[in-house]
Amino acid sequence: MNIASAGALGPRLGAGREADVYACSDGAVLKLYRPGFGGHRTETLALRSLEDRGVAPRLVDVVECDGRTGLVVERLAGPDMLTLLQRRPWRLYALARSLAKAHLAVHRVQAPAELTGLRQVLATRIRDAALPQHLLDFVSRLLDGLPDGDRLCHGDYHPGNILLAADQAAVIDWGAATRGVPEADHARTLLLLRWSDPLPGTPLVSRALIAAGRSVLAHAYARDYRRGSPPLRQTRSWLVVHAAARLSEGIPAEEERIIGLLERARKGIA
Numbered sequence: 001m002n003i004a005s006a007g008a009l010g011p012r013l014g015a016g017r018e019a020d021v022y023a024c025s026d027g028a029v030l031k032l033y034r035p036g037f038g039g040h041r042t043e044t045l046a047l048r049s050l051e052d053r054g055v056a057p058r059l060v061d062v063v064e065c066d067g068r069t070g071l072v073v074e075r076l077a078g079p080d081m082l083t084l085l086q087r088r089p090w091r092l093y094a095l096a097r098s099l100a101k102a103h104l105a106v107h108r109v110q111a112p113a114e115l116t117g118l119r120q121v122l123a124t125r126i127r128d129a130a131l132p133q134h135l136l137d138f139v140s141r142l143l144d145g146l147p148d149g150d151r152l153c154h155g156d157y158h159p160g161n162i163l164l165a166a167d168q169a170a171v172i173d174w175g176a177a178t179r180g181v182p183e184a185d186h187a188r189t190l191l192l193l194r195w196s197d198p199l200p201g202t203p204l205v206s207r208a209l210i211a212a213g214r215s216v217l218a219h220a221y222a223r224d225y226r227r228g229s230p231p232l233r234q235t236r237s238w239l240v241v242h243a244a245a246r247l248s249e250g251i252p253a254e255e256e257r258i259i260g261l262l263e264r265a266r267k268g269i270a
């Protein structure tokens with residue numbers, strides 16, 4: 001199939017590091033990856049394993065266009081959860097509940113064998129994180145003690161990657177999916193909710209509101225996830241390992257806080 005069969009391209013809905021997303025004329029979106037990125041393989045594998053689970057849009061086709069691979073995906077009408085949290089903050093608890101519920105549903109899915117193991121991905125990212133030697137040693141030892149798993153892990157599960165149509169949550173953006181244990185994927189979400197920085201340029205007042213809202217959201221999501229899950233193991237260790245790996249994403253505003261978190265974890269301070 002070539003790009004023409006995806007229907008005429010409409011407006012661009014998103015532009016990330018790896019891909020652009022366009023509306024198509026026929027009720028689908030086209031996620032067109034830039035050359036040199038492998039996320040389309042991962043996203044294809046993940047979306048196929050999620051078919052008929054009711055937690056992700058349907059993958060319609062995979063197309064080629066000028067050396068770029070595109071995923072044609074069912075288009076969902078609703079806004080993303082981040083936008084909704086900003087528009088209707090009083091719905092925070094209900095939204096936290098659907099954030100946890102959809103994540104638990106993802107973790108009931110067995111990951112395709114071809115997906116890379118999460119521990120392997122983390123080991124590479126930690127090596128790329130330019131950590132001081134004592135923290136690299138600490139985090140590497142921590143990662144060595146953590147288990148492999150066979151569950152589908154999203155890899156970047158946060159409210160911006162959840163679309164809500166008719167109050168049904170659908171998870172998008174599967175380019176960082178891996179095989180692993182649910183606690184690991186859950187810990188990355190806790191890290192993003194509690195620690196990641198608002199985009200540069202966000203005014204101070206909004207920053208304060210975002211920080212307060214996030215802390216409540218993180219708390220409610222953690223509680224609802226825990227309630228629906230078998231007992232969670234080593235979530236804190238996974239969070240520390242994910243924090244170290246996050247440094248490889250090169251977000252200067254987060255560096256000092258993350259290093260502080262790692263130093264405290266190394267000294268055994270909660």
Ligand SMILES: Nc1ncnc2c1ncn2[C@@H]1O[C@H](COP(=O)(O)OP(=O)(O)O)[C@@H](O)[C@H]1O
Pocket residue numbers: 013014015016017018019021029031057073074075076077080160161163172173174
């Ligand atoms: N299936 C979909 N239905 C409707 N909009 C979508 C869909 N997939 C992606 N989008 C839109 O495109 C944006 C970017 O998509 P996403 O897969 O999250 O890529 P990235 O965050 O890597 O740029 C989303 O925030 C959303 O606005």
Ligand SMILES: [Mg+2]
Pocket residue numbers: 160161172173
């Ligand atoms: Mg996204």
